[in-house]
């Protein structure tokens with residue numbers, strides 16, 4: 063199921079909202095390639111792009127968080143590191159010819175992106191943060 067960006071994911075920083083749209087677009091591209099039965103060269107290359115863009119995005123976002131002196135900076139950065147680790151493992155597995163994108167991989171990426179934006183990015187960066195879950 064493809065992800066679509068909506069205003070309830072907005073963080074009020076246009077550049078970062080643009081990055082989130084790009085992350086979703088690359089994830090959707092990965093899902094479509096998986097559904098079409100594309101080979102490991104194509105899937106590995108999309109995963110590599112996703113990992114590179116996530117690295118770039120997190121660096122910019124962490125820069126904003128430091129400027130804003132966000133109290134949850136360390137926890138937020140740890141979540142970024144967790145995703146980068148997962149993506150790095152997947153890219154490495156593809157490079158070794160030893161990986162397959164699965165439905166679980168795609169579900170993990172979808173959930174991680176949406177929950178992370180709502181729980182961490184909006185609360186740290188938006189003027190109208192999402193309510194914290196009980």
Ligand SMILES: [Fe+2]
Nearest residue numbers: 123178182183
């Ligand atoms: Fe974030």
Ligand SMILES: [Fe+2]
Nearest residue numbers: 082123179183
């Ligand atoms: Fe983000």
